[in-house]
Amino acid sequence: MEIKDRILKKAEDLFFVYGIKSVSMDELATSLGISKRTIYENFKDKEDILTSLMIKLRDDRNLAFQEYLSDDYNVVEVFLKVIEIQSQMPECNAKFFQDIYKYYPKVAALIQKNMEENNIFLQEFLQKGINQGYIREDLNIKIAAFLVEESTHTYLRASYIEKPPFSFNELFKTMMINFVRGISTEKGIKIIDAYLEKEKSN
Missing domain, CATH: 1.10.10.60 (Homeodomain-like)
Structure with missing residues (x-):
């Protein structure tokens, strides 16, 4: 290295x-x-x-x-893979983000720019999910993409809880699983529930 x-x-x-x-x-x-x-x-x-x-x-x-983005990828399955990977990554102290927003405005601006770029991609990603029949047709994809990218701030708010009864990885996984399930059609929900059932048995 x-x-x-x-x-x-x-x-x-x-x-x-x-x-x-x-x-x-x-x-x-x-x-x-x-x-x-x-x-x-x-x-x-x-x-x-x-x-x-x-x-x-x-x-x-x-x-x-x-x-994961092959020509025939399934949007819900990709969501689940990303959630799984992210929830297994090393825990990040919320002070990391607090310090960025308080002391490093240029880095905070870089994060904001990345979020804006991701927002555009997420809207296209969610639209593909609608076209596949896994994401609800009535979903406002602009709002949904915004919620995904703004989830970082949930970590900041949770960091002010004294001795939170959960890890930040647990917070992320619970938040994202429920979010994806909420925007999914019955077809997508079946995939998520099968994933959760497999998790429970393991």
Whole structure:
């Protein structure tokens, strides 16, 4: 793994657990076993690391998503695969997003731009689901796409609950399963219920 990739991976690990502001460049260097100078030879500052990390996470997410988009893909099954992958990813401390929106406006703007781009794709994705007969014809796809992308803010609101009785991965999975089931036709609901039944038996 190249040094830049190593730095980004370790930054992801630390930022996700402790937030961004509480992780110093010295701590990042020490955890990698390299000098702080080496970090600055590859990145301008912490914001540059954060920006590069968010771009990498976006590109990795898009690449993983594209793997499921064959010509004959089923929209509901793709939703379920993405939900499954996302719910198994490392937990992200809500402080991570709090720090971005409070201290890093340029990165927050990048996230907003990504959300707007995803919104356009999601509308097309949901329309395909309608055409396939898995998503309800009466669905307002603009509102539905907006709700999916705005779900990030649910993490922020939940972070203010003292000792929440659920993990953030559980929150995401419950929220998204119920959302997809709610917008699905009977044909789509059968696929979701079969998935939930299989989950229960496992």
